[in-house]
Amino acid sequence: MPTRFRHAALVGKYQALGMRGVLQDIAQFLGRQGLEVSLEAETAHNTGMTDYPALTPEQLGQRCDLAVVVGGDGTMLGIARQLARFNLPLVGINQGRLGFITDLPIDQFEEALAPMIAGDYEEERRTMLEGGVWRDGRMIFEGIAMNDVVVSRGATASMVQLKIDIGDEFVANHRADGLIVGSPTGSTAYALSAGGPILHPGIAGWVLVPIAPHDLSNRPIVLPDIGEICIEIVAGRDASVSFDMQSLASLLHGDRIIVRRSAHQVRFLHPRGWSYYATLRGKLHWNAGL
Incomplete structure:
Protein backbone atom coordinates (compact mmCIF):
# COMPACT_ATOMS: atom_id res chain seq x y z
CA MET A 1 0.00 0.00 0.00
CA PRO A 2 1.23 3.56 -0.71
CA THR A 3 2.78 5.30 2.27
CA ARG A 4 3.37 8.93 3.06
CA PHE A 5 6.59 10.42 1.69
CA ARG A 6 9.19 11.94 4.00
CA HIS A 7 12.06 13.44 1.98
CA ALA A 8 11.57 15.17 -1.39
CA ALA A 9 14.21 15.90 -4.00
CA LEU A 10 13.43 19.11 -5.90
CA VAL A 11 14.72 19.47 -9.46
CA GLY A 12 14.02 22.47 -11.66
CA LYS A 13 14.56 23.83 -15.16
CA TYR A 14 16.86 26.47 -13.75
CA GLN A 15 17.30 28.22 -17.14
CA ALA A 16 13.65 29.28 -17.20
CA LEU A 17 12.82 32.88 -16.33
CA GLY A 18 11.45 33.23 -12.80
CA MET A 19 12.24 29.63 -11.85
CA ARG A 20 13.81 30.53 -8.52
CA GLY A 21 10.55 31.99 -7.22
CA VAL A 22 8.58 28.98 -8.46
CA LEU A 23 10.98 26.54 -6.82
CA GLN A 24 10.92 28.48 -3.55
CA ASP A 25 7.12 28.33 -3.50
CA ILE A 26 7.15 24.57 -4.12
CA ALA A 27 9.92 23.93 -1.56
CA GLN A 28 8.04 25.91 1.09
CA PHE A 29 4.83 24.03 0.30
CA LEU A 30 6.63 20.68 0.63
CA GLY A 31 8.03 21.83 3.95
CA ARG A 32 4.57 22.79 5.21
CA GLN A 33 3.45 19.26 4.32
CA GLY A 34 6.08 17.91 6.69
CA LEU A 35 8.68 16.83 4.12
CA GLU A 36 12.40 17.32 4.33
CA VAL A 37 13.52 19.02 1.09
CA SER A 38 16.82 18.74 -0.78
CA LEU A 39 17.72 20.48 -4.04
CA GLU A 40 19.48 18.88 -6.98
CA ALA A 41 22.97 20.41 -6.99
CA GLU A 42 22.81 22.09 -10.43
CA THR A 43 19.38 23.49 -9.64
CA ALA A 44 20.66 24.95 -6.37
CA HIS A 45 23.83 26.36 -7.94
CA ASN A 46 22.13 28.03 -10.89
CA THR A 47 19.23 29.52 -8.93
CA GLY A 48 21.30 30.61 -5.95
CA MET A 49 18.98 28.85 -3.50
CA THR A 50 20.92 28.13 -0.31
CA ASP A 51 18.15 27.38 2.20
CA TYR A 52 18.14 23.65 1.41
CA PRO A 53 20.84 20.99 1.10
CA ALA A 54 22.26 20.68 -2.42
CA LEU A 55 22.82 17.04 -3.40
CA THR A 56 24.06 15.23 -6.48
CA PRO A 57 21.57 12.99 -8.32
CA GLU A 58 23.26 9.96 -6.76
CA GLN A 59 22.86 11.42 -3.27
CA LEU A 60 19.24 12.29 -4.00
CA GLY A 61 18.61 8.71 -5.10
CA GLN A 62 20.15 7.35 -1.92
CA ARG A 63 18.50 9.71 0.58
CA CYS A 64 15.13 10.79 -0.84
CA ASP A 65 11.90 8.84 -1.32
CA LEU A 66 10.26 11.21 -3.85
CA ALA A 67 11.48 13.51 -6.63
CA VAL A 68 9.49 16.57 -7.67
CA VAL A 69 10.58 17.78 -11.10
CA VAL A 70 9.62 21.27 -12.27
CA GLY A 71 9.97 22.15 -15.95
CA GLY A 72 9.20 20.45 -19.23
CA ASP A 73 9.65 16.93 -20.51
CA GLY A 74 13.33 17.60 -21.27
CA THR A 75 14.01 18.36 -17.61
CA MET A 76 12.21 15.17 -16.61
CA LEU A 77 14.12 13.07 -19.16
CA GLY A 78 17.46 14.32 -17.89
CA ILE A 79 16.89 13.51 -14.22
CA ALA A 80 14.77 10.38 -14.75
CA ARG A 81 17.65 8.57 -16.47
CA GLN A 82 19.88 9.30 -13.48
CA LEU A 83 17.38 8.36 -10.77
CA ALA A 84 15.85 5.25 -12.36
CA ARG A 85 18.47 2.91 -10.89
CA PHE A 86 17.46 4.05 -7.39
CA ASN A 87 13.80 3.19 -8.00
CA LEU A 88 12.87 6.71 -6.89
CA PRO A 89 9.34 7.80 -7.91
CA LEU A 90 8.99 11.07 -9.81
CA VAL A 91 6.23 13.68 -10.00
CA GLY A 92 6.32 16.24 -12.81
CA ILE A 93 5.08 19.83 -12.52
CA ASN A 94 4.72 21.32 -15.98
CA GLN A 95 6.55 24.59 -16.58
CA GLY A 96 7.13 23.81 -20.25
CA ARG A 97 4.91 23.46 -23.31
CA LEU A 98 3.60 20.00 -24.19
CA GLY A 99 4.24 18.18 -20.93
CA PHE A 100 3.47 14.55 -21.79
CA ILE A 101 5.36 13.33 -18.70
CA THR A 102 5.31 16.49 -16.55
CA ASP A 103 1.58 16.51 -16.10
CA LEU A 104 0.71 18.62 -13.02
CA PRO A 105 -0.24 22.21 -14.02
CA ILE A 106 1.97 24.71 -12.22
CA ASP A 107 -1.06 26.74 -11.08
CA GLN A 108 -2.64 23.68 -9.46
CA PHE A 109 0.36 21.96 -7.90
CA GLU A 110 -0.73 22.41 -4.26
CA GLU A 111 -4.11 20.70 -4.57
CA ALA A 112 -2.60 17.97 -6.76
CA LEU A 113 0.50 17.28 -4.67
CA ALA A 114 -1.00 17.32 -1.17
CA PRO A 115 -2.92 13.98 -1.46
CA MET A 116 -0.04 12.41 -3.39
CA ILE A 117 2.40 13.20 -0.60
CA ALA A 118 -0.02 11.51 1.81
CA GLY A 119 0.03 8.36 -0.34
CA ASP A 120 -3.04 8.87 -2.55
CA TYR A 121 -1.75 8.55 -6.11
CA GLU A 122 -1.57 6.32 -9.17
CA GLU A 123 1.75 4.85 -10.28
CA GLU A 124 3.02 3.75 -13.66
CA ARG A 125 6.39 2.44 -14.81
CA ARG A 126 8.11 3.30 -18.08
CA THR A 127 10.80 1.26 -19.81
CA HIS A 264 15.86 -0.12 -14.94
CA GLN A 265 12.43 1.46 -15.21
CA VAL A 266 11.24 4.96 -14.42
CA ARG A 267 8.48 5.29 -11.82
CA PHE A 268 5.96 8.09 -12.41
CA LEU A 269 3.31 9.13 -9.91
CA HIS A 270 0.08 10.79 -11.01
CA PRO A 271 -2.95 12.22 -9.20
CA ARG A 272 -5.83 9.85 -8.58
CA GLY A 273 -7.96 9.61 -11.74
CA TRP A 274 -5.08 10.31 -14.12
CA SER A 275 -5.61 8.91 -17.62
CA TYR A 276 -3.08 8.36 -20.41
CA TYR A 277 -5.84 8.81 -22.98
CA ALA A 278 -6.86 12.11 -21.42
CA THR A 279 -3.24 13.23 -21.72
CA LEU A 280 -3.24 12.39 -25.43
CA ARG A 281 -6.56 14.17 -25.93
CA GLY A 282 -5.31 17.30 -24.25
CA LYS A 283 -1.81 17.45 -25.71
CA LEU A 284 -2.70 16.39 -29.26
CA HIS A 285 -6.05 18.25 -29.37
CA TRP A 286 -8.03 15.13 -30.17
CA ASN A 287 -11.13 16.74 -28.70
CA ALA A 288 -10.99 19.81 -30.96
CA GLY A 289 -14.38 20.81 -32.35
CA LEU A 290 -16.40 18.92 -29.73
Whole structure:
Protein backbone atom coordinates (compact mmCIF):
# COMPACT_ATOMS: atom_id res chain seq x y z
CA MET A 1 0.00 0.00 0.00
CA PRO A 2 1.23 3.56 -0.71
CA THR A 3 2.78 5.30 2.27
CA ARG A 4 3.37 8.93 3.06
CA PHE A 5 6.59 10.42 1.69
CA ARG A 6 9.19 11.94 4.00
CA HIS A 7 12.06 13.44 1.98
CA ALA A 8 11.57 15.17 -1.39
CA ALA A 9 14.21 15.90 -4.00
CA LEU A 10 13.43 19.11 -5.90
CA VAL A 11 14.72 19.47 -9.46
CA GLY A 12 14.02 22.47 -11.66
CA LYS A 13 14.56 23.83 -15.16
CA TYR A 14 16.86 26.47 -13.75
CA GLN A 15 17.30 28.22 -17.14
CA ALA A 16 13.65 29.28 -17.20
CA LEU A 17 12.82 32.88 -16.33
CA GLY A 18 11.45 33.23 -12.80
CA MET A 19 12.24 29.63 -11.85
CA ARG A 20 13.81 30.53 -8.52
CA GLY A 21 10.55 31.99 -7.22
CA VAL A 22 8.58 28.98 -8.46
CA LEU A 23 10.98 26.54 -6.82
CA GLN A 24 10.92 28.48 -3.55
CA ASP A 25 7.12 28.33 -3.50
CA ILE A 26 7.15 24.57 -4.12
CA ALA A 27 9.92 23.93 -1.56
CA GLN A 28 8.04 25.91 1.09
CA PHE A 29 4.83 24.03 0.30
CA LEU A 30 6.63 20.68 0.63
CA GLY A 31 8.03 21.83 3.95
CA ARG A 32 4.57 22.79 5.21
CA GLN A 33 3.45 19.26 4.32
CA GLY A 34 6.08 17.91 6.69
CA LEU A 35 8.68 16.83 4.12
CA GLU A 36 12.40 17.32 4.33
CA VAL A 37 13.52 19.02 1.09
CA SER A 38 16.82 18.74 -0.78
CA LEU A 39 17.72 20.48 -4.04
CA GLU A 40 19.48 18.88 -6.98
CA ALA A 41 22.97 20.41 -6.99
CA GLU A 42 22.81 22.09 -10.43
CA THR A 43 19.38 23.49 -9.64
CA ALA A 44 20.66 24.95 -6.37
CA HIS A 45 23.83 26.36 -7.94
CA ASN A 46 22.13 28.03 -10.89
CA THR A 47 19.23 29.52 -8.93
CA GLY A 48 21.30 30.61 -5.95
CA MET A 49 18.98 28.85 -3.50
CA THR A 50 20.92 28.13 -0.31
CA ASP A 51 18.15 27.38 2.20
CA TYR A 52 18.14 23.65 1.41
CA PRO A 53 20.84 20.99 1.10
CA ALA A 54 22.26 20.68 -2.42
CA LEU A 55 22.82 17.04 -3.40
CA THR A 56 24.06 15.23 -6.48
CA PRO A 57 21.57 12.99 -8.32
CA GLU A 58 23.26 9.96 -6.76
CA GLN A 59 22.86 11.42 -3.27
CA LEU A 60 19.24 12.29 -4.00
CA GLY A 61 18.61 8.71 -5.10
CA GLN A 62 20.15 7.35 -1.92
CA ARG A 63 18.50 9.71 0.58
CA CYS A 64 15.13 10.79 -0.84
CA ASP A 65 11.90 8.84 -1.32
CA LEU A 66 10.26 11.21 -3.85
CA ALA A 67 11.48 13.51 -6.63
CA VAL A 68 9.49 16.57 -7.67
CA VAL A 69 10.58 17.78 -11.10
CA VAL A 70 9.62 21.27 -12.27
CA GLY A 71 9.97 22.15 -15.95
CA GLY A 72 9.20 20.45 -19.23
CA ASP A 73 9.65 16.93 -20.51
CA GLY A 74 13.33 17.60 -21.27
CA THR A 75 14.01 18.36 -17.61
CA MET A 76 12.21 15.17 -16.61
CA LEU A 77 14.12 13.07 -19.16
CA GLY A 78 17.46 14.32 -17.89
CA ILE A 79 16.89 13.51 -14.22
CA ALA A 80 14.77 10.38 -14.75
CA ARG A 81 17.65 8.57 -16.47
CA GLN A 82 19.88 9.30 -13.48
CA LEU A 83 17.38 8.36 -10.77
CA ALA A 84 15.85 5.25 -12.36
CA ARG A 85 18.47 2.91 -10.89
CA PHE A 86 17.46 4.05 -7.39
CA ASN A 87 13.80 3.19 -8.00
CA LEU A 88 12.87 6.71 -6.89
CA PRO A 89 9.34 7.80 -7.91
CA LEU A 90 8.99 11.07 -9.81
CA VAL A 91 6.23 13.68 -10.00
CA GLY A 92 6.32 16.24 -12.81
CA ILE A 93 5.08 19.83 -12.52
CA ASN A 94 4.72 21.32 -15.98
CA GLN A 95 6.55 24.59 -16.58
CA GLY A 96 7.13 23.81 -20.25
CA ARG A 97 4.91 23.46 -23.31
CA LEU A 98 3.60 20.00 -24.19
CA GLY A 99 4.24 18.18 -20.93
CA PHE A 100 3.47 14.55 -21.79
CA ILE A 101 5.36 13.33 -18.70
CA THR A 102 5.31 16.49 -16.55
CA ASP A 103 1.58 16.51 -16.10
CA LEU A 104 0.71 18.62 -13.02
CA PRO A 105 -0.24 22.21 -14.02
CA ILE A 106 1.97 24.71 -12.22
CA ASP A 107 -1.06 26.74 -11.08
CA GLN A 108 -2.64 23.68 -9.46
CA PHE A 109 0.36 21.96 -7.90
CA GLU A 110 -0.73 22.41 -4.26
CA GLU A 111 -4.11 20.70 -4.57
CA ALA A 112 -2.60 17.97 -6.76
CA LEU A 113 0.50 17.28 -4.67
CA ALA A 114 -1.00 17.32 -1.17
CA PRO A 115 -2.92 13.98 -1.46
CA MET A 116 -0.04 12.41 -3.39
CA ILE A 117 2.40 13.20 -0.60
CA ALA A 118 -0.02 11.51 1.81
CA GLY A 119 0.03 8.36 -0.34
CA ASP A 120 -3.04 8.87 -2.55
CA TYR A 121 -1.75 8.55 -6.11
CA GLU A 122 -1.57 6.32 -9.17
CA GLU A 123 1.75 4.85 -10.28
CA GLU A 124 3.02 3.75 -13.66
CA ARG A 125 6.39 2.44 -14.81
CA ARG A 126 8.11 3.30 -18.08
CA THR A 127 10.80 1.26 -19.81
CA MET A 128 14.07 2.73 -21.05
CA LEU A 129 16.63 1.96 -23.73
CA GLU A 130 20.34 1.43 -23.22
CA GLY A 131 23.27 0.49 -25.39
CA GLY A 132 26.34 1.88 -27.04
CA VAL A 133 28.54 2.23 -30.09
CA TRP A 134 31.02 -0.50 -31.00
CA ARG A 135 34.08 0.06 -33.20
CA ASP A 136 36.71 -2.56 -34.02
CA GLY A 137 35.44 -4.87 -31.30
CA ARG A 138 35.32 -2.38 -28.44
CA MET A 139 32.69 -0.04 -27.03
CA ILE A 140 33.57 3.62 -27.60
CA PHE A 141 30.35 5.17 -26.29
CA GLU A 142 27.44 4.12 -24.11
CA GLY A 143 24.20 5.74 -23.14
CA ILE A 144 20.74 5.33 -21.72
CA ALA A 145 17.56 6.85 -23.11
CA MET A 146 14.03 7.26 -21.92
CA ASN A 147 12.72 8.58 -25.25
CA ASP A 148 14.79 7.31 -28.14
CA VAL A 149 18.05 6.42 -29.80
CA VAL A 150 18.47 8.36 -33.04
CA VAL A 151 21.02 7.72 -35.79
CA SER A 152 21.25 10.76 -38.10
CA ARG A 153 23.14 11.85 -41.19
CA GLY A 154 25.66 14.69 -41.02
CA ALA A 155 24.43 18.28 -41.18
CA THR A 156 25.77 18.88 -44.70
CA ALA A 157 26.01 15.31 -45.94
CA SER A 158 23.63 13.20 -48.00
CA MET A 159 21.60 10.36 -46.53
CA VAL A 160 23.13 7.45 -44.63
CA GLN A 161 22.86 3.77 -45.42
CA LEU A 162 22.12 1.60 -42.41
CA LYS A 163 22.00 -2.16 -41.96
CA ILE A 164 19.56 -3.32 -39.28
CA ASP A 165 19.73 -6.66 -37.49
CA ILE A 166 17.39 -7.76 -34.71
CA GLY A 167 18.94 -10.48 -32.61
CA ASP A 168 20.71 -12.83 -35.01
CA GLU A 169 18.46 -11.99 -37.95
CA PHE A 170 19.10 -9.49 -40.73
CA VAL A 171 16.02 -7.28 -41.16
CA ALA A 172 16.64 -4.45 -43.62
CA ASN A 173 18.91 -1.96 -45.33
CA HIS A 174 17.75 1.62 -45.01
CA ARG A 175 18.88 4.64 -47.02
CA ALA A 176 17.46 7.61 -45.19
CA ASP A 177 18.22 10.77 -43.26
CA GLY A 178 18.34 8.57 -40.18
CA LEU A 179 16.58 6.05 -37.99
CA ILE A 180 14.75 6.31 -34.66
CA VAL A 181 14.46 3.54 -32.08
CA GLY A 182 11.79 4.82 -29.73
CA SER A 183 10.37 3.59 -26.44
CA PRO A 184 6.62 3.89 -25.76
CA THR A 185 7.41 7.19 -24.01
CA GLY A 186 9.42 8.32 -27.04
CA SER A 187 6.67 7.33 -29.45
CA THR A 188 5.03 10.74 -28.81
CA ALA A 189 8.31 12.60 -29.39
CA TYR A 190 10.57 12.66 -32.48
CA ALA A 191 9.20 9.32 -33.70
CA LEU A 192 5.69 10.78 -33.89
CA SER A 193 6.82 13.75 -35.99
CA ALA A 194 8.61 11.30 -38.32
CA GLY A 195 5.36 9.41 -38.94
CA GLY A 196 5.61 6.68 -36.34
CA PRO A 197 2.73 5.21 -34.33
CA ILE A 198 1.86 6.01 -30.73
CA LEU A 199 2.60 3.15 -28.32
CA HIS A 200 0.70 2.93 -25.06
CA PRO A 201 3.27 2.83 -22.21
CA GLY A 202 1.87 -0.52 -21.08
CA ILE A 203 3.06 -2.17 -24.31
CA ALA A 204 6.39 -4.01 -24.08
CA GLY A 205 7.61 -2.76 -27.41
CA TRP A 206 9.67 -0.31 -29.45
CA VAL A 207 9.02 1.69 -32.59
CA LEU A 208 11.59 1.61 -35.38
CA VAL A 209 11.01 4.69 -37.55
CA PRO A 210 13.08 5.68 -40.62
CA ILE A 211 13.59 9.42 -41.10
CA ALA A 212 12.81 10.55 -44.66
CA PRO A 213 13.61 7.16 -46.24
CA HIS A 214 14.75 6.95 -49.87
CA ASP A 215 12.46 3.98 -50.46
CA LEU A 216 8.91 4.83 -49.50
CA SER A 217 8.30 1.17 -48.69
CA ASN A 218 10.57 1.55 -45.64
CA ARG A 219 7.82 2.06 -43.08
CA PRO A 220 7.74 2.31 -39.28
CA ILE A 221 7.47 -1.01 -37.49
CA VAL A 222 6.56 -1.97 -33.91
CA LEU A 223 8.89 -4.53 -32.32
CA PRO A 224 8.89 -6.48 -29.05
CA ASP A 225 11.40 -5.02 -26.60
CA ILE A 226 13.40 -8.23 -26.26
CA GLY A 227 16.79 -9.05 -27.67
CA GLU A 228 18.98 -6.42 -29.29
CA ILE A 229 18.76 -4.10 -32.26
CA CYS A 230 22.01 -3.60 -34.17
CA ILE A 231 22.34 -0.63 -36.54
CA GLU A 232 25.49 -0.64 -38.66
CA ILE A 233 26.78 2.41 -40.54
CA VAL A 234 27.30 1.19 -44.11
CA ALA A 235 27.67 4.48 -46.00
CA GLY A 236 27.35 8.22 -45.41
CA ARG A 237 29.57 10.91 -43.87
CA ASP A 238 29.49 12.53 -40.44
CA ALA A 239 26.69 10.36 -39.07
CA SER A 240 25.88 10.71 -35.38
CA VAL A 241 23.93 8.86 -32.69
CA SER A 242 22.01 10.34 -29.79
CA PHE A 243 20.68 8.60 -26.67
CA ASP A 244 18.18 11.31 -25.70
CA MET A 245 20.51 14.24 -25.03
CA GLN A 246 23.76 12.25 -25.03
CA SER A 247 25.38 12.32 -28.46
CA LEU A 248 28.36 10.94 -30.36
CA ALA A 249 29.21 12.53 -33.70
CA SER A 250 31.40 11.44 -36.61
CA LEU A 251 30.50 7.77 -36.72
CA LEU A 252 32.60 5.70 -39.14
CA HIS A 253 31.61 3.06 -41.64
CA GLY A 254 31.39 -0.26 -39.83
CA ASP A 255 30.43 1.29 -36.49
CA ARG A 256 27.58 -0.63 -34.85
CA ILE A 257 24.98 0.90 -32.56
CA ILE A 258 23.56 -1.72 -30.20
CA VAL A 259 20.23 -0.98 -28.46
CA ARG A 260 18.46 -3.08 -25.83
CA ARG A 261 15.91 -2.67 -23.05
CA SER A 262 17.39 -1.20 -19.89
CA ALA A 263 17.29 -3.22 -16.68
CA HIS A 264 15.86 -0.12 -14.94
CA GLN A 265 12.43 1.46 -15.21
CA VAL A 266 11.24 4.96 -14.42
CA ARG A 267 8.48 5.29 -11.82
CA PHE A 268 5.96 8.09 -12.41
CA LEU A 269 3.31 9.13 -9.91
CA HIS A 270 0.08 10.79 -11.01
CA PRO A 271 -2.95 12.22 -9.20
CA ARG A 272 -5.83 9.85 -8.58
CA GLY A 273 -7.96 9.61 -11.74
CA TRP A 274 -5.08 10.31 -14.12
CA SER A 275 -5.61 8.91 -17.62
CA TYR A 276 -3.08 8.36 -20.41
CA TYR A 277 -5.84 8.81 -22.98
CA ALA A 278 -6.86 12.11 -21.42
CA THR A 279 -3.24 13.23 -21.72
CA LEU A 280 -3.24 12.39 -25.43
CA ARG A 281 -6.56 14.17 -25.93
CA GLY A 282 -5.31 17.30 -24.25
CA LYS A 283 -1.81 17.45 -25.71
CA LEU A 284 -2.70 16.39 -29.26
CA HIS A 285 -6.05 18.25 -29.37
CA TRP A 286 -8.03 15.13 -30.17
CA ASN A 287 -11.13 16.74 -28.70
CA ALA A 288 -10.99 19.81 -30.96
CA GLY A 289 -14.38 20.81 -32.35
CA LEU A 290 -16.40 18.92 -29.73
